[in-house]
Amino acid sequence: MNKFALLPLALIAASPVPVLSPSEIVAAAKSEEWVAIAPSNLLVMDLAADRDAKPRRVVIQLMPAPFSQGWVGNIRTLAAAQWWDGTSVNRVQDNYVVQWGDVTEKKALPDGLVTVPQLEYEVDPGFDARKLREELGVAQLPEGGSVRDVFAPKVAFQSGWPIGLENLSYDVRKFRGWPVHCYGMVGVGRNMPPNTGTGAELYTVIGHAPRHLDRNIALVGRVIAGIEHLSSLPRGTGDLGFYKTAEERVPILSVRVGDKVSGLPRYEYLSTESASFAAYADARANRRDAFFIKPAGGADICNIPVPVSVGK
Amino acid sequence: MNKFALLPLALIAASPVPVLSPSEIVAAAKSEEWVAIAPSNLLVMDLAADRDAKPRRVVIQLMPAPFSQGWVGNIRTLAAAQWWDGTSVNRVQDNYVVQWGDVTEKKALPDGLVTVPQLEYEVDPGFDARKLREELGVAQLPEGGSVRDVFAPKVAFQSGWPIGLENLSYDVRKFRGWPVHCYGMVGVGRNMPPNTGTGAELYTVIGHAPRHLDRNIALVGRVIAGIEHLSSLPRGTGDLGFYKTAEERVPILSVRVGDKVSGLPRYEYLSTESASFAAYADARANRRDAFFIKPAGGADICNIPVPVSVGK
Numbered sequence: 280m281n282k283f284a285l286l287p288l289a290l291i292a293a294s295p296v297p298v299l300s301p302s303e304i305v306a307a308a309k310s311e312e313w314v315a316i317a318p319s320n321l322l323v324m325d326l327a328a329d330r331d332a333k334p335r336r337v338v339i340q341l342m343p344a345p346f347s348q349g350w351v352g353n354i355r356t357l358a359a360a361q362w363w364d365g366t367s368v369n370r371v372q373d374n375y376v377v378q379w380g381d382v383t384e385k386k387a388l389p390d391g392l393v394t395v396p397q398l399e400y401e402v403d404p405g406f407d408a409r410k411l412r413e414e415l416g417v418a419q420l421p422e423g424g425s426v427r428d429v430f431a432p433k434v435a436f437q438s439g440w441p442i443g444l445e446n447l448s449y450d451v452r453k454f455r456g457w458p459v460h461c462y463g464m465v466g467v468g469r470n471m472p473p474n475t476g477t478g479a480e481l482y483t484v485i486g487h488a489p490r491h492l493d494r495n496i497a498l499v500g501r502v503i504a505g506i507e508h509l510s511s512l513p514r515g516t517g518d519l520g521f522y523k524t525a526e527e528r529v530p531i532l533s534v535r536v537g538d539k540v541s542g543l544p545r546y547e548y549l550s551t552e553s554a555s556f557a558a559y560a561d562a563r564a565n566r567r568d569a570f571f572i573k574p575a576g577g578a579d580i581c582n583i584p585v586p587v588s589v590g591k
Numbered sequence: 592m593n594k595f596a597l598l599p600l601a602l603i604a605a606s607p608v609p610v611l612s613p614s615e616i617v618a619a620a621k622s623e624e625w626v627a628i629a630p631s632n633l634l635v636m637d638l639a640a641d642r643d644a645k646p647r648r649v650v651i652q653l654m655p656a657p658f659s660q661g662w663v664g665n666i667r668t669l670a671a672a673q674w675w676d677g678t679s680v681n682r683v684q685d686n687y688v689v690q691w692g693d694v695t696e697k698k699a700l701p702d703g704l705v706t707v708p709q710l711e712y713e714v715d716p717g718f719d720a721r722k723l724r725e726e727l728g729v730a731q732l733p734e735g736g737s738v739r740d741v742f743a744p745k746v747a748f749q750s751g752w753p754i755g756l757e758n759l760s761y762d763v764r765k766f767r768g769w770p771v772h773c774y775g776m777v778g779v780g781r782n783m784p785p786n787t788g789t790g791a792e793l794y795t796v797i798g799h800a801p802r803h804l805d806r807n808i809a810l811v812g813r814v815i816a817g818i819e820h821l822s823s824l825p826r827g828t829g830d831l832g833f834y835k836t837a838e839e840r841v842p843i844l845s846v847r848v849g850d851k852v853s854g855l856p857r858y859e860y861l862s863t864e865s866a867s868f869a870a871y872a873d874a875r876a877n878r879r880d881a882f883f884i885k886p887a888g889g890a891d892i893c894n895i896p897v898p899v900s901v902g903k
Binding site for chain 1: 642685686709712739740741773774775783785798799800801802803805806807818819822823824825826876878881882883884885887888889890891893894896
């Protein structure tokens with residue numbers, strides 16, 4: 280006897296309902312769910328043209344308050360001073376980072392840079408535990424709260440950014456929060472602690488998320504366009520992927536804050552407080568579109584990249 | 592009054608004890624902790640030379656039993672038939688995969704390929720739950736069992752490979768196990784399910800671990816040398832990162848099983864059952880070397896890549 284004979288017809292009829300993929304959910308998001316990124320919060324880096332004379336532009340969204348604002352302020356000062364012009368990309372380490380800045384380490388820094396203390400790696404994220412539950416709510420997390428994490432006690436998305444969170448032991452309503460090292464995030468190279476770096480030496484992640492760097496190095500932004508101009512560079516053959524020769528280094532023509540660059544397209548991110556983002560995150564953690572046979576039932580936070588769109 | 596005045600001198604003296612970094616632990620591993628990889632378990636892919644006439648060789652370690660052996664058998668048949676010679680790398684999608692095979696999808700396949708069913712995505716890993724605890728033991732996992740996972744109920748290293756594990760509900764002493772999608776892993780492209788692919792169309796991971804593919808696609812090996820010849824290729828500008836033109840594709844000169852290739856160096860991996868691997872995994876999850884100020888206290892399994900060495 281066929282043991283499936285008792286399956287109600289209604290269930291059989293329900294099964295072929297089309298299920299959207301994450302990219303289809305993003306494509307269907309309403310225009311008001313997208314948040315424009317002000318040009319003043321972009322950093323635009325133009326590299327020398329490639330061997331085929333094609334231009335190479337990398338666009339970075341700077342980290343908003345309350346995170347890393349000491350370093351972000353330094354980066355604004357460095358860009359205003361046109362400090363990076365004439366420096367270079369000096370290190371490309373496979374499955375890790377691309378790093379740029381002054382390879383001589385002797386170029387004079389502009390006035391006005393601040394020394395940021397280590398304690399700024401973690402800050403008050405600006406909401407309490409109740410708000411995370413009741414206002415941001417589980418709607419922001421995939422079904423079943425499946426954004427679990429192995430590096431941080433808790434993770435969440437805040438104003439478009441993936442962050443780690445830890446309850447304060449002396450006040451459980453409060454958190455410390457910090458940005459996390461996902462693919463494309465931009466961080467501040469530094470020397471041995473307690474040095475925290477100025478922001479003059481920057482890197483971006485081009486491999487599996489090196490989350491062990493969280494709370495050990497400042498993150499100041501993320502690449503939102505043109506990362507292929509960094510991630511597809513030849514790997515350096517020196518220690519840690521540094522280029523051995525001057526010829527291998529990629530010249531940086533200019534780095535400017537976006538409001539000093541004409542003709543930029545409009546960049547937007549999908550609000551992480553939107554219904555479409557919640558559906559997208561859930562779909563990333565539970566793929567039910569036709570290609571998949573076994574939804575994972577979870578995802579790590581770096582497997583839920585915040586969607587960015589480029590307009591005209 | 593200085594509140595640190597009561598700190599015992601013995602503690603002060605103890606603090607500067609040098610703590611080894613993960614790479615220093617690997618460098619100090621004993622020779623008997625390394626396991627030679629037989630040339631018959633390697634797949635050697637030679638791409639056309641690059642624009643500077645430099646050769647490009649990619650070396651893949653094939654997945655051992657009990658995992659994915661149907662597809663691995665097909666790959667041995669395809670290599671013996673020299674089937675990939677004259678095919679190409681056709682797709683490079685940033686932060687995802689590089690894919691190669693016959694772009695026409697019309698090249699006749701050799702005789703003898705088997706059709707592998709979906710249920711082979713998960714297999715009996717060959718040990719029971721007691722053995723995992725008592726024989727493999729927590730010594731194989733970072734201190735505190737901190738290889739937690741958000742995609743699989745359990746993860747472990749088995750004979751040099753990262754695997755996911757799930758207890759069988761009808762026999763809790765038993766597991767199902769499967770290889771997991773970390774950076775550099777090699778998988779089998781396929782069409783819509785229940786198609787599982789033959790092994791003729793292959794890809795490797797060049798970004799953050801796409802663990803949602805676990806148990807949805809077969810994994811057949813990992814790149815152990817030359818991944819930079821794939822990960823640094825220009826990104827394709829077509830849908831899913833496919834190259835749009837024939838000129839962009841990278842010709843594959845030959846793919847052979849390693850015992851048909853003369854002059855290969857000796858490849859070894861650090862035994863995942865060794866004391867040095869346990870110390871290395873612990874150090875990856877709890878960085879205490881001088882650069883770090885805050886150990887993560889955990890790591891995901893793809894953040895603990897199995898060390899491979901290349902001899903003469």
